[in-house]
Amino acid sequence: MSEDDHLMDDHALAAAAQADPRQFRVLYERYAGRVFGYIFVRVHDRPTAEDLTAQVFLKGFENIDRYQPSGSFAAWIFTIASNTTRSYYRKAAAQFPLDESLDAMIDDIDLPQQMERREELSRLASLVAKLDEDRRELLRLRYASELTFAEIGEVVGKTEGAVKMALHRLLHDLQAKMEVRA
Amino acid sequence: MSDDEQRLPVDDLLRDLFQAESADPQFLAQLGIRLDQHAEHIAAQKSGRPMRRWWLGMSHSPDAVEHRNGYAGRNRGTFVDTQPVKPRIVQRILRGVVDIAGVVGLLTVFAWFILIPALELTRPAHHYFEPVDMNDREVVSDVELHQPIIINGEKVYRNLTLEEAEPIAAFDIYQPEIILRDWWFNGIVLSQSGAASASFYRFGLHGQELRLWQVALDGTSTEDLKYPIGPDVEVQTVQVNGTIGEYVEGDRVIQYVIMPYSINDELGWQGFGIVPTQGDKPEIRLLRWEQNGFLFSLIAIGLPSRFSDEHEVFLDKRMLIEIARSLK
Numbered sequence: 001m002s003e004d005d006h007l008m009d010d011h012a013l014a015a016a017a018q019a020d021p022r023q024f025r026v027l028y029e030r031y032a033g034r035v036f037g038y039i040f041v042r043v044h045d046r047p048t049a050e051d052l053t054a055q056v057f058l059k060g061f062e063n064i065d066r067y068q069p070s071g072s073f074a075a076w077i078f079t080i081a082s083n084t085t086r087s088y089y090r091k092a093a094a095q096f097p098l099d100e101s102l103d104a105m106i107d108d109i110d111l112p113q114q115m116e117r118r119e120e121l122s123r124l125a126s127l128v129a130k131l132d133e134d135r136r137e138l139l140r141l142r143y144a145s146e147l148t149f150a151e152i153g154e155v156v157g158k159t160e161g162a163v164k165m166a167l168h169r170l171l172h173d174l175q176a177k178m179e180v181r182a
Numbered sequence: 183m184s185d186d187e188q189r190l191p192v193d194d195l196l197r198d199l200f201q202a203e204s205a206d207p208q209f210l211a212q213l214g215i216r217l218d219q220h221a222e223h224i225a226a227q228k229s230g231r232p233m234r235r236w237w238l239g240m241s242h243s244p245d246a247v248e249h250r251n252g253y254a255g256r257n258r259g260t261f262v263d264t265q266p267v268k269p270r271i272v273q274r275i276l277r278g279v280v281d282i283a284g285v286v287g288l289l290t291v292f293a294w295f296i297l298i299p300a301l302e303l304t305r306p307a308h309h310y311f312e313p314v315d316m317n318d319r320e321v322v323s324d325v326e327l328h329q330p331i332i333i334n335g336e337k338v339y340r341n342l343t344l345e346e347a348e349p350i351a352a353f354d355i356y357q358p359e360i361i362l363r364d365w366w367f368n369g370i371v372l373s374q375s376g377a378a379s380a381s382f383y384r385f386g387l388h389g390q391e392l393r394l395w396q397v398a399l400d401g402t403s404t405e406d407l408k409y410p411i412g413p414d415v416e417v418q419t420v421q422v423n424g425t426i427g428e429y430v431e432g433d434r435v436i437q438y439v440i441m442p443y444s445i446n447d448e449l450g451w452q453g454f455g456i457v458p459t460q461g462d463k464p465e466i467r468l469l470r471w472e473q474n475g476f477l478f479s480l481i482a483i484g485l486p487s488r489f490s491d492e493h494e495v496f497l498d499k500r501m502l503i504e505i506a507r508s509l510k
Contacts, residue, residue, distance in 0.1 A: 025217060036205035049260065060219070121199055124195050
């Protein structure tokens with residue numbers, strides 16, 4: 001299925017869910033795993049991530065009538081996820097230290113037991129932790145959520161081109177730093 | 183950079199870094215079931231089928247509230263609702279009642295402790311009143327006239343205290359609970375026919391006088407008992423003690439004030455003419471209304487008085503209404 005087909009499919013499913021709330025289940029099955037992954041890399045706590053994931057889909061379910069087919073459903077649901085997670089941090093009055101979360105994630109990674117790979121990931125986690133929140137969000141939306149540039153643009157309020165350029169620079173910058181530190 | 187651009191090594195590393203954890207399939211399944219239940223609920227609502235309902239104070243369904251309070255489904259086991267519906271409905275009704283009672287209680291506390299005191303404090307007339315117990319008030323008069331006089335065969339008492347008047351009167355005499363500070367009690371005029379008058383006035387260079395007429399209607403035509411209002415006088419409608427009353431003010435709003443008199447063995451009801459005055463304040467203010475079988479008339483006569491601190495006191499419409507409200 002092409003990206004356009006996928007989008008049209010999402011639109012059709014969202015329209016069906018607007019008419020019959022029971023159809024929302026299909027959209028849920030399509031995005032639940034990715035939403036969980038996106039949230040998990042922010043909170044690095046499975047029960048909390050599950051709690052927030054449930055909140056995201058409940059909000060999506062209750063507000064499906066507000067979804068406009070002019071945008072992608074993926075961007076819409078990840079915008080809810082982003083806001084929900086941000087709200088969680090605001091209420092908790094605590095900024096979760098991302099570097100710790102990423103380091104902890106590395107311990108959980110079921111990698112081929114290659115020390116070199118683990119070291120690379122640890123270095124990368126350290127670099128990512130030093131980025132500002134906007135850039136970290138770009139990485140999360142790209143790699144944890146697997147959104148397209150256009151969808152990322154919808155979530156963060158930028159054009160597709162701006163997102164593409166920002167990620168391009170960011171990746172090259174990270175690559176350069178990884179090579180220097182190696 | 184495009185979606186299919188050649189990947190940098192760091193690209194794969196980032197993918198590994200950010201996709202290290204996947205969702206628990208059991209969690210996803212349970213959440214899916216939960217959404218299905220919620221969807222069924224909404225669908226039933228749309229179709230008008232019987233369903234579980236939620237009550238006042240709950241803006242979302244029980245499912246939504248449960249989700250919002252935190253997802254702990256994995257530790258709860260099955261999501262099947264095992265509680266009977268009826269008790270939960272009763273609980274919600276009770277919760278709604280408690281919510282309403284709470285709101286009413288808060289509003290009452292607010293009104294009683296904040297709003298009403300604030301209104302009292304900001305009311306200018308508040309400073310001019312004082313509580314009064316008519317049973318403790320003595321008559322201040324330079325004439326001792328405790329013996330009744332007979333006017334047209336009607337026995338009329340003058341300058342009575344409330345204690346003296348009550349056994350004589352054929353009805354309960356209303357008394358004000360507030361009166362202007364420092365005003366003297368000039369006694370009750372009580373006629374055998376059933377009319378009672380309590381007048382208050384303050385001695386002073388520019389004294390005002392307040393008369394309270396309480397007339398038992400007893401089938402008597404109200405019009406016969408009212409002070410005659412002058413022609414071309416604008417009558418204002420006011421709400422007094424839950425009834426509709428009339429208020430007039432001006433220099434000639436009533437044509438005369440009736441008082442009993444006895445001069446040189448001559449007895450009678452005297453009509454005192456109202457003398458027109460100059461100035462921006464009305465000489466006469468009259469408030470009257472019917473309540474509990476009586477016609478009440480509160481009449482303020484005279485120009486503003488001055489206390490020793492030179493603060494002007496003018497017994498106006500609002501103050502008359504306050505005195506009227508205090509009648510018990």
